[in-house]
Amino acid sequence: MIGIADIEAAADRIGEYVVRTPTVPSPGLSALLGAEVTTKLELLQRTGSFKARGATAKLLSLSEADRAAGVVAVSGGNHGIGLAVMAGALGLKATVVMPRSAPARAVDIATAAGASVQLTDDMDGAFKLVQELEADGLTLVHPFDDPVVVAAQGTVGKEFAEDAGELTDVLVSIGGGGLIAGVAAALHALRPGVRVWGVETEGAQAMSEALTAGGPVPVRLSSIVSTLSAPAASQLTYEHAAALVHEVLVVPDREAVRGVLDLAEHAKVWAEPAAGCLLPAARQVIERVGDEARIGLVLCGGNVSTADVVRWAGEFGLPT
Known part of the structure; x- marks a missing residue:
């Protein structure tokens, strides 16, 4: 398991090469969701994602x-x-x-x-x-099945824990699970009372199926969200999710695209569907835990074209 010492060492190693991205309250999303929302803007990271x-x-x-x-x-x-x-x-x-x-x-x-x-x-x-x-x-250089990579992704959680105000629930997108494994490890150490929720899109459910099966299993991929489309979780990321993640929520592609449009309109940020899926999931979390929740959203990336979003919105019948 990745520990906070691993994450701190990774932060020291990569500090001169990457951006300490902003952690900001979002009045627009707070009004939209009816609960206090703070965002970690990893879409402003060098290369446009974590x-x-x-x-x-x-x-x-x-x-x-x-x-x-x-x-x-x-x-x-x-x-x-x-x-x-x-x-x-x-x-x-x-x-x-x-x-x-x-x-x-x-x-x-x-x-x-x-x-x-x-x-x-x-x-x-x-x-x-x-x-x-x-x-x-x-x-x-594996995208998620590597403790060095997971520890470095955990620096997102370390910064969020250090820079955010009070949080009760943090939502993190899942592809192969490297980001949520690292973020959950950091928050477990630095904000032990915070619940960490994973979010996947339908047809890219590597982690939720692994949790159901008791270990990584191959999954059939059909989601439009290619950046979340891992054919299986790894044993490394599965073990972190099983131990540290409260629950993994799954949302339809349509709602992930609607989330992109909502983030643009209400948060004034341009995100990809891998981040947009957090908004419908946040609604589910708030319904479960109440509007006293203080929600943290790790907006993982913004590498999507306007043409792609307009095309998807048209396919799903969403107004733009």
Whole structure:
């Protein structure tokens, strides 16, 4: 299990490379949800999401031989961007494998950063190709199944705990579980009374299915939210979620897209559906615990185009 000492060490390691993102109360979201809301704006992080933290920590931890071999990562978008940009900043050669469903913006940014980007038909194929590339000698930087990466993602929770006012419940999106594992570990140590809730979208339910099964299991992916679409949780992230997460909530893709529009209108931030899904989940939490709740939202990323959001809104019949 990742401890606060691991997270503090990661914070020291990556501090000069990443942004301490703002933690701010949101009057607009508080009015919308009927409870006090504080946001951690990780969408303002370097590379547009929290993924820069874990990628940087892992790259800095590599031996000279592993660096020289070149690094490889599988990604639904944000991890690939984070790895490509940070590898470029550190002078390392990077390969990023993404499914064709990944946002075009992610492909463009990773390519512009100097990475070799390879596309596969789906996320399962992306993970398989990365295994082959790792076997050929490239150094894997896993998006979530790595204690170095999880500890670095935990710096989000450390900062939130240090910078926020009173919180009763914190909501964190889940793909493979690296972010929630790290954030939950940090909050468990620094804000032990706070409940941590995970949020997934329908068709990207790796952690909720793992919790039901008693361990990681393969899942069928169908969500439009590629940045949450992990084919399975890892044993590492599952164990943290099982021990430290109050519950994992699952929301429809439509509600995640509506959350993007609500965040733009009421919080004045541009987020991706992986963050937008927190709003419908927050409504569920408030219904359960009451409007005296003080809600924290980790807005994990903002790497989505206006064209994508308008297209999804049209498909789901949402006004824009």
